[in-house]
Amino acid sequence: MATIFCTATSLDGYIADDRESLSWLFTTESDAPESAPESAPELPRLHFSRFFAGVGAIVCGYNTFDWVRRELTASGDPFVWPHEQPTWVVTHRDPDPTPGVTFTSSPIADLQSELVNAADGKDVWIVGGGDLAGQFADLGLLDQVWIHQCPVTLGAGRPLLPRRLRLHRRDVETDGQFTAMLFDVVGPEPRTDS
Numbered sequence: 001m002a003t004i005f006c007t008a009t010s011l012d013g014y015i016a017d018d019r020e021s022l023s024w025l026f027t028t029e030s031d032a033p034e035s036a037p038e039s040a041p042e043l044p045r046l047h048f049s050r051f052f053a054g055v056g057a058i059v060c061g062y063n064t065f066d067w068v069r070r071e072l073t074a075s076g077d078p079f080v081w082p083h084e085q086p087t088w089v090v091t092h093r094d095p096d097p098t099p100g101v102t103f104t105s106s107p108i109a110d111l112q113s114e115l116v117n118a119a120d121g122k123d124v125w126i127v128g129g130g131d132l133a134g135q136f137a138d139l140g141l142l143d144q145v146w147i148h149q150c151p152v153t154l155g156a157g158r159p160l161l162p163r164r165l166r167l168h169r170r171d172v173e174t175d176g177q178f179t180a181m182l183f184d185v186v187g188p189e190p191r192t193d194s
């Protein structure tokens with residue numbers, strides 16, 4: 001079981017552009033067959049489907065939740081949270097109740113205990129944003145970073161992981177125009193004068 005920040009990112013380290021759009025992500029080509037199950041041998045090792053199959057609990061920030069809600073209701077459909085795994089959304093607001101989602105402003109350490117219990121031996125997925133992943137890292141609670149990097153620069157937007165952290169690359173793989181990378185988090189990157 002691990003706590004993993006898994007996200008797509010631009011080459012210059014943004015997970016959403018300055019209008020909160022992900023169009024740059026959805027137009028990036030993958031070689032993987034769209035309908036392949038996560039166990040299909042032709043699926044890349046670091047494909048999102050393989051990651052997702054190991055996820056037992058989910059956490060994200062309010063803006064990410066709200067982006068998903070806006071996307072899924074844009075055509076007038078009622079909103080249903082799209083994941084079966086129990087999900088926590090960190091926020092200081094009091095949103096309308098959503099089945100499968102717990103809104104919380106609990107301290108991150110307490111939240112992590114809830115997530116690990118709910119995941120029941122599987123992984124905890126930090127969906128984003130980057131600062132939320134950083135809040136887990138600040139407490140030494142972020143184990144891995146799993147990114148799908150797109151060959152695009154955005155110049156501005158929502159940052160990937162706004163912290164000084166040293167990572168250790170475990171695996172790297174290409175999939176179409178994506179570069180997938182899996183890292184272990186080593187810890188804070190010290191500052192030196194030179």
Ligand SMILES: NC(=O)c1ccc[n+]([C@@H]2O[C@H](COP(=O)([O-])OP(=O)(O)OC[C@H]3O[C@@H](n4cnc5c(N)ncnc54)[C@H](OP(=O)(O)O)[C@@H]3O)[C@@H](O)[C@H]2O)c1
Nearest residue numbers: 008015016020061062063064067090091092093128129158
């Ligand atoms: N490329 C990808 O795969 C990917 C992945 C994830 C997200 N995204 C995109 O990134 C954007 C959102 O990122 P974001 O950086 O804005 O961050 P976010 O983490 O989604 O949302 C930040 C908000 O969460 C709440 N929050 C954060 N930490 C909290 C805490 N400890 N306790 C209580 N509330 C807390 C605060 O909202 P309030 O205080 O206002 O409630 C804060 O303003 C969206 O556009 C989303 O679509 C992209």
